[in-house]
Amino acid sequence: MTRSAPHPAGASNIPRHVAVIMDGNGRWAKSRGLPRVAGHRKGRERVRELVEAAGESGVRYLTLFAFSSENWRRPAQEVELLLDLFLAALDQEVARLHENGVRFQVIGDTARFGDKIVERIRAAEALTRGNTALTLSIAANYGGRWDITRACAELARAAVSGAIDPARITPEMVEQRLATGALPEPDLFIRTGGEQRISNFLLWQLAYTELYFTPVLWPDFDREQFAAALAWFAARERRFGFTGEQIDAARNA
Secondary structure, three states, X not given: OOOOOOOOOOOOOOOOEEEEEOOOHHHHHHHOOOOHHHHHHHHHHHHHHHHHHHHHHOOOEEEEEEEEOOHHHOOHHXXXXXXXXXXXXXXXXXXXXXXXXXXXXXXXXXXXXXXXXXXXXXXXXXXXXXXXXXXXXXXXXXXXXXHHHHHHHHHHHXXXXXXXXXXXXOXXXXXXXXXXXXXXXXXXXXEOOOOOOOOOOOOOOOOOOEEEEOXXXXXXXXXXXXXXXXXXXXXXXXOOOOOHHHHHHHHHO
């Protein structure tokens, strides 16, 4: 769903789609003399809180970067721990999500996770598919370059088969084939933990997204911190290539 017009006049200042890099679990634990697992567990609690706060605020889509394609480079013990926590979350949280009308889905190359996790993912997606209160997308074994490459490969196959004319490929055709093809582009991107980069997350999709960076570590990113991010977003003027005068005219029309 490509954005081709300014934010409609009179529309809510609440972002429709929020994307988050949840950074700082390990540093949070280390600063307290705790093992890294303690930070990851605390971070999982914050996920639950953020999902609730997002839904209550009127956000319709929430995409969380849980496990990047680069995270396999971490120590094997930590990778195993992250996968165990992911599996536990699937077993313990999906019923709660379903009760609250949340649609759950995973975007990314899930095959590497193994049959047990993939089966849980598919079951969770099937259970919540009809829910409409909030769409929660977990990016797992996901990378923006992987996503774009996969979309381009699909277009290339279609062109070779004669199904499409290569000269008529449009940005919209690429976008439709991304892992987020059924979602609107993010309005607000949040990264906790102090780093100011997007780290191969939603490279195509963040083209016109407002980028919010905070030094707050993810386990400390509570409802108050989320409200501050929403307030910052509400103060932004989103132009999408238009001038400020055109935006004002649209508002006053």
